[in-house]
Structures are given as structure tokens and as C-alpha cells.
Amino acid sequence: MPAFRLGFQDGSQLVLTEAGAKKRAGVWLLTPEEAELELAHLGPEALGLGAERLGEICAGESRRLHSLLRDQRVIAGSGRAWANEILHHAQLSPYALSRELEPDEVSRLATAIDSELTRGLELRERGANDKKTYRVHNKLGEPCYVCGTPIARVDYEEHTVYYCPHCQTGGRVLKDRRLSRLLR
Numbered sequence: 001m002p003a004f005r006l007g008f009q010d011g012s013q014l015v016l017t018e019a020g021a022k023k024r025a026g027v028w029l030l031t032p033e034e035a036e037l038e039l040a041h042l043g044p045e046a047l048g049l050g051a052e053r054l055g056e057i058c059a060g061e062s063r064r065l066h067s068l069l070r071d072q073r074v075i076a077g078s079g080r081a082w083a084n085e086i087l088h089h090a091q092l093s094p095y096a097l098s099r100e101l102e103p104d105e106v107s108r109l110a111t112a113i114d115s116e117l118t119r120g121l122e123l124r125e126r127g128a129n130d131k132k133t134y135r136v137h138n139k140l141g142e143p144c145y146v147c148g149t150p151i152a153r154v155d156y157e158e159h160t161v162y163y164c165p166h167c168q169t170g171g172r173v174l175k176d177r178r179l180s181r182l183l184r
């Protein structure tokens, strides 16, 4: 069920849907000047960022990669789900520190950002739903599309990290904080 739908004269449509349980999406009508002010805090667009610029961003502050990719002030355009898809494609741990990446890892990450977001956009334009679009996100226990290892996850209040323990963390299963809190 779309939250918002805008029809254009040529028959095309802008459709806004919000999948999460917490509804936060909104629609505003702004002048170009107001829009510029509203968007001033956003980082550069993720798609087409390139290894050089990404390398500067990674070196700029020491952040866990999943957290860095979710932060719109740092890189705009990739959220929680795409952070999972991108890091899996780049074969990097969600908890790797941005400043500790080797140059080849930065370039793998830049390539993964472009290829995964391009893949996602193409699928979405054809009307694909979440289940068809994501290959790692929300796929707990399903086989990794690269190596067949069951996808694992770590739960947080506001987001969930999904990853392949074989492709991304060298066989290490990351601690599920919610589960360990329950067991304490």
C-alpha cells in the first residue's frame, strides 16, 4: 500500500512506500532554496562515489562499516538493508573499522556500493518487492548466494545486521546482543 503517489503528465508515477513498522516517511513541498537547506546535511550520493572519495571518507573517522554506510550525513542513499547487501558483496565484516581498511578493500567496497545499488534500482524499477530485491537482508538461515553458508544476524533496537560468517567474518559468528542480553 503506497503512502504517497504522485502522477506526472506523461503517465509516470512517483510512489512512496514504507516497509518498516515505524512510520517515519513524509512528503513536503519546498522551494528549490528550501530544499537545498533541507538537504545540506547530507553526505555525497553513494552511487558513483568511487574508491578515491570513499577512501577519504573511510580515513576521515574510525567507524564500523555498517554504521558508516547507514549514516546519511556521511554517505547518502544507502540505508540499513543496503548496508547489509553492500558489505556482503564486498566481503567485508559489518564491524570492520573504516580507518583500518586496506586500499584493495576500499576499492572492493566502492565497487560493491555501485553494483548493489544499481542492481537494486533496476529491480525496484521493475516493481520487485523486498524479498526479490534483497539477497542477504532478512535472509536469516537461508544459504549465502556465494558460498551456501546460512546467513547469520545481529539484532539491535533500530536495525539488524545480516552477514555471511564464511564470506565476511572469516568463520566468526558475531555476538547477537539481544540474545545474549536475554540469556544474562
Ligand SMILES: [Zn+2]
Pocket: 144, 145, 146, 147, 148, 149, 164, 165, 166, 167, 168
Ligand atoms: Zn558466503
